[in-house]
Amino acid sequence: MVAKIIANLLVMGSGVLGRAVVQAYRKALDNANKTGVAKETIQNISRMRKVMTEEEARQILGISEQSSWDEILQKYDSLFENNAKNGSFYLQSKVHRAKECLEAAYQSKGEGTTTS
Template sequence: MAAKILANLVVMGSGILARALVQAYRQALANASKTGVAQETIQNATRRASKIMTEQEARQILGVTEQSTWEEIAQKYDNLFERNAKNGSFYLQSKVHRAKECLEPLYQPKDQPTTPTG
């Protein structure tokens, strides 16, 4: 008899708890849409994903000008990439790599396909 009462209490308690959780979730969604948190989160994620390096930023990272030749750019890239590989940061190394990738199409002949870089 006690086991039956205990089982009923457990079943009723879990049902009440499940309804309370669903109600709390609905309220949280309503609050998020009222304050714009959901929209702000989506916009921030989109902004981060669409950040493409500009030519100006790439030139600034590599320390080159618009008059620099591809050989000068490649030399700066090799120097900065190796320096950051030894005792720098992976973040800076990847920025240097992205900067070279950004400038590469500008110096490639129009009829020659670009070679994939690792």
């Protein structure tokens, strides 16, 4: 009998707690919309997703606009391997993103690329 009462109390308590959490979340969303925090958060997220420009990618890889795709791959391989051995993961990821950016640019221009 006692176990049944405890079980009923737990079920009822969890239901009450669940409803309270949902209400608090809705109120927080309303407050965020009223104060502009939600809009500011969305703007900050979109700033963080900034796409690398071709110019920035070329600077990272140390190449010019006239560089061929083979030159880009050689530079990429060299920088990527150097950063894998004695560099940082951050620099290695920037090198990789630069290659991806230029690869997309070359493909959109209709120039042939072979991914390595």
